[in-house]
Amino acid sequence: MFFYNYSTRTAATGKIDASGAFLHQQSFPVNQFGKWPQIVSLGCGVLFFYNDEGASVISASGRVDGAGGYTHLKDYPANQFAKSFSVVPLGGGRAFFYSTTGAAKVGRFDTSGNYTNLKDYQAGTFGQWTSIVPFETGEVFFYNGDFADETGTQAAIGKFDSAGVFSQTVSFPVNQFGKWSSITALAGRWALFQYSDGVSFPQATGQFTAAGVFNHKKNVALGRFWDAVPIDDGSQLFLYSSAGSAGGALVKAASGRMDAAGDIKPRDLGPSFDRWSHIVAA
Numbered sequence: 001m002f003f004y005n006y007s008t009r010t011a012a013t014g015k016i017d018a019s020g021a022f023l024h025q026q027s028f029p030v031n032q033f034g035k036w037p038q039i040v041s042l043g044c045g046v047l048f049f050y051n052d053e054g055a056s057v058i059s060a061s062g063r064v065d066g067a068g069g070y071t072h073l074k075d076y077p078a079n080q081f082a083k084s085f086s087v088v089p090l091g092g093g094r095a096f097f098y099s100t101t102g103a104a105k106v107g108r109f110d111t112s113g114n115y116t117n118l119k120d121y122q123a124g125t126f127g128q129w130t131s132i133v134p135f136e137t138g139e140v141f142f143y144n145g146d147f148a149d150e151t152g153t154q155a156a157i158g159k160f161d162s163a164g165v166f167s168q169t170v171s172f173p174v175n176q177f178g179k180w181s182s183i184t185a186l187a188g189r190w191a192l193f194q195y196s197d198g199v200s201f202p203q204a205t206g207q208f209t210a211a212g213v214f215n216h217k218k219n220v221a222l223g224r225f226w227d228a229v230p231i232d233d234g235s236q237l238f239l240y241s242s243a244g245s246a247g248g249a250l251v252k253a254a255s256g257r258m259d260a261a262g263d264i265k266p267r268d269l270g271p272s273f274d275r276w277s278h279i280v281a282a
Contacts, residue, residue, distance in 0.1 A: 001013065001014055001015060001016070001229065001231065001238060001279060001280065001281055001282055002039070002041075002047060002064055002070075002278075002279070002280050002281075002282040003274070003276045003278070003279050004033060004036065004039055004276060004277065004278040004279075005274070005275060005276055005277050005278075006035065006036065006037065006277040006278065007277065008030065009030055009031050009032075009033055009034070009035065010027075010028070010030055010274070011027075011028040011032065011033050011070075012024065012025075012026060012027045012028065012274070013025040013026050013064055013068035013069075013070070013282065014068065015068070015231075016231055016232075016236055016238055016255050020236070020255040020256070020257065020267040021255075021267075021269075022238075022253070022255065022269050025067060025068025026067075026068040026069060026070075028070065032070075033049075034049070034051070034058075034060070035051055035053070036049040036050065036051055036278070037050070037051055037052070037053060038050040038051070038086070038087050039278045039280050040087045040088075040089050040095065040280065041089060041280045041281050041282055042089050042093050042094075042095060042109050043089050043090075043091040043092055043093060043094075044092060044093035044109065044110070044111055045063055045064075045111060045282075046061050046062070046063055046073065046093065046109055046111065046113055047061060047062050047063065047064065047280065047282060048060075048061050048087060048095065048109065049061065049062070050081065050085070050087055052081075052082075052083040052084060052085065056078040056079050057078065057079050057080070057081050057082065057083055058075075058076075058078060059075075059076045059080065059081050060072070060073075060074060060075045060076065061073045061074050061076075061109065061113035062113075063111075063113075064282035073112060073113030074112075074113035074114070076115065080115070081097060082097070082099070082103075082105075084099050084100065084101070085097040085098060085099055086098045086099075086132065088132045088134055088140070089134060090106070090134055090138075090140070090160055091134065091136060091138070092108075093108050093109040093110060093111070094106065094107070094108045094109075094118075094160070094164075095107055095108075095109065096132070096134075096140070096160065098126060098129070098132060099123075100128060101123040101124070102121075102123050102124040102125050102126045102127065102128075103120075103121060103122060103123040103124075103125065103126075104120075104121040104125060104126055105117060105118075105119065105120045105121065105164075106118045106119045106121075106160055106164030106166075107164070118163055118164030119163065119164035119165060121166075126142075127142070127144070127154070127156075128144055128146070129142045129143060129144050130143060130144050130145050130146050131143040131144075131145070131180070131182070131183045133183045133184070133185045133191065134185060135185045135189050135191075135208075136185070136187060136233050136234055137188070137189055137210075138159055139157050139158070139159055139169070139189065139208070139212075140157065140158055140159065140160070141155065141156075141157055141183070141185070141191070141208070142155060142156045142157070142158065143155045143177060143180070143183060145177075145179050145180055145181070151174065152174040152175040153174065153175055153176070153177050153178065153179060154172070154174060155171075155172040155176065155177050156168055156170060156171045156172060157169050157170040157172075157208070157212045158170075169212055170211075170212030172214070176214070177193075177214075178193075178195070179195055180193040180194060180195045181194060181195045181196055182194045182195075182228065184228040184229075184230055184237070185230060185234060186205075186230055186234040186235075186237070186258060187230075187233055187234035187235045187258075188207070188234075189207055189208040189209070189210075190205060190206070190207045190217075190234070190258065190262070191205065191206055191207070191208070192204075192205055192220075192228055192237070192258075192264070193205070193206065194222075194225075194228065196224070196226070201222075201223070201224050202219070203219070203220045203221065203222050204216065204217075204218065204219045204220060205217045205218050205220055205258065205262035205263075205264065206262070207262070217261065217262030218261060218262035218263050220262070220263060220264050222239060222254070222256065222264060222266050223239075223252075223254070223266065224241055225239040225240060225241045225252075225254065226240065226241040226242075227239065227240045227241065227279055229279050229280065229281055230281060231281045235257065235258075236255060236256070236257050237255065237256045237257070237258075237264065238253065238254075238255055238279065239253060239254040239255070239256060239266060240252075240253045240273065240276070240279055241253075242273075242275045242276070250271075251271050251273045251274070251275060252268075252269075252270075252271055252273075253269040253270070253271075253273050254266035254267055254268050254269055255267045255269060
């Protein structure tokens with residue numbers, strides 16, 4: 001896993017072993033990494049870094065090896081990728097660049113970080129989605145939990161082919177899904193749903209069939225964790241949260257593995273973690 005702090009520009013790597021224990025690998029010098037609001041693992045061993053906060057969009061790629069070492073691969077030309085994109089990994093080096101305008105593009109990165117654009121979509125092609133969740137089976141779950149317009153939650157499933165062409169396969173009834181602030185894809189079309197309003201932290205697991213039918217499995221009690229990072233192709237989870245000021249943050253972490261019934265029993269990893277804004281599976 002790759003750990004990064006946007007404010008301090010510190011970074012580290014570590015991994016969860018088969019027993020659920022955490023092993024620290026490497027810590028990197030301050031400022032080795034730039035300011036990156038988005039960091040995405042592309043599924044081919046490559047990390048993609050994206051920043052659209054300035055006048056120009058800047059982006060880069062790098063690789064984390066099995067020992068936790070980092071190798072920088074490429075800096076991309078300014079504005080090669082447009083502003084206001086959410087970057088969604090599709091597996092095998094492919095990425096879906098989504099804008100709230102409904103515009104999008106799909107491209108592929110090779111293991112050296114070289115990018116090939118596959119398809120561009122004009123504004124309005126895609127709807128408004130608050131979560132876009134790719135499964136390792138190839139399907140993508142689209143969800144909108146924004147109640148600002150009081151129309152209820154919306155959800156759909158679709159798939160991109162090897163040329164980046166999208167086809168929607170399922171559209172769910174309005175409000176079939178509750179209000180969730182984060183959705184994490186797990187192995188075998190399973191998903192972890194979490195919601196937090198600062199007071200309550202409901203969590204649940206469910207599974208989609210190959211035909212797109214959703215089955216709620218279990219309400220789970222993982223505790224107050226803000227981040228759930230799937231590792232080992234989604235068979236394990238790394239759970240993390242931090243609160244408080246940068247100098248006095250309350251940090252906690254846990255690992256967990258889901259059983260056949262959809263239950264997850266977290267293993268406490270203690271408070272011996274730094275404060276991180278981004279954690280991605282490398």
